[in-house]
Amino acid sequence: MIKKEKTRRAPTESDVAKLAGVSQSAVSRAFTPGASVAKATREKILHAAQSIGYQPNLLARSLATRRSNIIALAIGNLENPFYAMVVKELSEQLAETGRHILLFTTPKGDEADPALERALSYQVDALVMAASMASIELTMQCQKAGVPIVQINRETKLPGISTVWGENQRAGELVAAFLYKAGHKKYAFVAGTKNSSISQMRQNGFETYLKSAGIKKIKTVYGDYTFEAASIAARSLLSAKNPPDAIFCASDYMAFAVIDVATREFGLNVPKDISVIGVDNVPEAGHSAYDLTTFSQPAGSLVEEAINIIDKMIADPGRRAIRCEVAGELIVRGSAKEPKDGFINNVDNKIWLE
Amino acid sequence: MIKKEKTRRAPTESDVAKLAGVSQSAVSRAFTPGASVAKATREKILHAAQSIGYQPNLLARSLATRRSNIIALAIGNLENPFYAMVVKELSEQLAETGRHILLFTTPKGDEADPALERALSYQVDALVMAASMASIELTMQCQKAGVPIVQINRETKLPGISTVWGENQRAGELVAAFLYKAGHKKYAFVAGTKNSSISQMRQNGFETYLKSAGIKKIKTVYGDYTFEAASIAARSLLSAKNPPDAIFCASDYMAFAVIDVATREFGLNVPKDISVIGVDNVPEAGHSAYDLTTFSQPAGSLVEEAINIIDKMIADPGRRAIRCEVAGELIVRGSAKEPKDGFINNVDNKIWLE
DNA sequence: CTGAAAGCGCTTACAG
DNA sequence: CTGAAAGCGCTTACAG
Secondary structure, three states, X not given: OOOOOOOOOOOOHHHHHHHHOOOHHHHHHHOOOOOOOOHHHHHHHHHHHHHHOOOOOHHXXXXXXXXXXXXXXXXXXXXXXXXXXXXXXXXXXXXXXXXXXXXXXXXXXXXXXXXXXXXXXXXXXXXXXXXXXXXXXXXXXXXXXXXXXXXXXXXXXXXXXXXXXXXXXXXXXXXXXXXXXXXXXXXXXXXXXXXXXXXXXXXXXXXXXXXXXXXXXXXXXXXXXXXXXXXXXXXXXHXXXXXXXXXXEOOHHHHHHHHHHHHHHOOOOXXXXXXXXXXXXXXXXXXXXXXXXXXXXXXXXXXXXXXXXXXXXXXXXXXXXXXXXXXXXXXXXXXXXXXXXXXXXXXXXXXXXX | OOOOXXXXXXXXXXXXXXXXXXXXXXXXXXXXXXXXXXXXXXXXXXXXXXXXXXXXXXXXXXHHHOOOOEEEEEEOOOOOHHHHHHHHHHHHHHHOOOOEEEEEEOOOOOOOHHHHHHHHHOOOOEEEEEOOOXXXXXXXXXXXXXXXXXXXXXXXXXXXXXXXXXXXXXXXXXXXXXXXXXOOOOEEEEEOOOOOHHHHHHHXXXXXXXXXXXXXXXXXXXXXOOHHHHHHHHXXXXXXXXXXXXXXXOOHHHHHHHHHHHHHHOOOOOOOOOEEEEEXXXXXXXXXXXXXXXXXXXXXXXXXXXXXXXXXXXXXXXXXXXXXXXXXXXXXXXXXOOOOOOEEEOOOOEEEOO
């Protein structure tokens, strides 16, 4: 009594050809935009295809054309909503040109290669890395194979890897200026991982501004871009003898952890007792539970530039790596004391321009 | 002065064969586990392969074997951290058997087909859907092609689609019991989308318990599984003449919105003035900003079962759809008033057993 | 154990 | 405009 549907194999070009009374190559042409087919035969073919539910086998096409239309995405930190947005944006924007993501989740640390070698084997058209890092070997392999790599939000010393990031230096400077002009005296920075160049650039901007303003002591602590590590970092910061009253975090996600610890464990009021500012402007930053002041890093724009780069590299494989910076702005919400002036009202946000 | 690396095409089996002085089929066998090759030749081949950096072309292999080892994942709501976890878990668990995700982000609503047809064209081995729904046409196509579909966290009337979900009915009942025994009188339910069977099951459990306890009026409002819609729903609930003091939400993500609105906009204290309980137990539920009491739905287990189902369906294509329920528990945190007793301490959590 | 050959389902010069 | 044929890089009976 079990109904066993025979899973007959999918129809191919030859099946359609037979039905339409043409050659198999004609069928191929009918499905190739711009190929030369008479209108009448084309229609006859499409009709036949329709009737038996023919769909081109993209694997076979990829093999023949050496273009898979699939892009490998290596992502190291999907817990962070910023990277969840990157995935979503990349998937949607690629879909506009009929391309798709082959996903590789990599350990958060660095150098996630063994898995990524498989990506090359799948003949992906490009590799994008987010919160993840390519090793030298992988980079060389990609270069040899003509597969462009672009990193989102991370720098490499490795040549030949394109990069797109936000305004990291400016983020640090602007946040410093904002806090300084709001009257803060004791500063701390919650960094990402130790070797994160992005974090270093933000830190650099932050410290450069403050030092030139005469602030010498700026404590730095590492949150490793995770909620747990950032919580621990916050505890060490706040339980010191002379705790900071202004904390800049290298990501919103870590800022959330800092706010949680400050308010729940130390009974502090944000922003009365302590100001906290992040970077990214993830959706949660707008939730009133956190209501986070933050320097934005628009995932949509980052991804858009990443795709631009991929397309350029594919069009001209000999091309050098491209680096691209995407503008952000300091979005003012309720987690930090404010300076007197310098504000402007954007479409949806109140932003600060110094 | 621009260094133009010639992107020579990747080495193939034939290249290796020539170098090792064997036939191309021998090379293939050397890379096929369990194929019959003499140990000596095998080593000679692997050595040659190594020396020119040969990696098998997985597209070609897939074409020949009719097994791509790629699984299409259609995901409709990546903003919700629960689904971000599903993606991560699925990717990691599939990687254990050398399989990977081809990602399709679909509009949140239902029936995300036009895009998904492409998945079939890529000859994926299976299709998993999360917060996304397959149309009848797509389902039929999959069935014809022998591609199993499994839905995570959503029911379908369609036959032939396997499903894995949490204990929805029990979640509703247990939450109702918890709130009732804590002494609440005025209940509301924040549902997901109108046609979400999962939401309906939770609602059903919730109402069944309460009605049999003598509570007749239980207001229901729709949060559509989004933060924004849930915020609006919360406002309508709380601005009513006789607002509820206990709200059960069909997802944690919506519960966050409800808590935000209750505390910030209505000045209510959670849980003193109002109890809020969710479902999912996403990582954010443990953050002290929300500290959410919630019925858990373990993404890792759901994914594990989904993969089990896929494997069974592939092994026996004639097989009927499989449905599988994964156990959860009521995790007690600080967002709801508590009954006197019924608690137990788990490894990491305090849970309630009624 | 090994090689020659056919086949997986496409694309694309090449003739006509 | 159209078809026959070779090729994309693999796997897998089939002989030997």
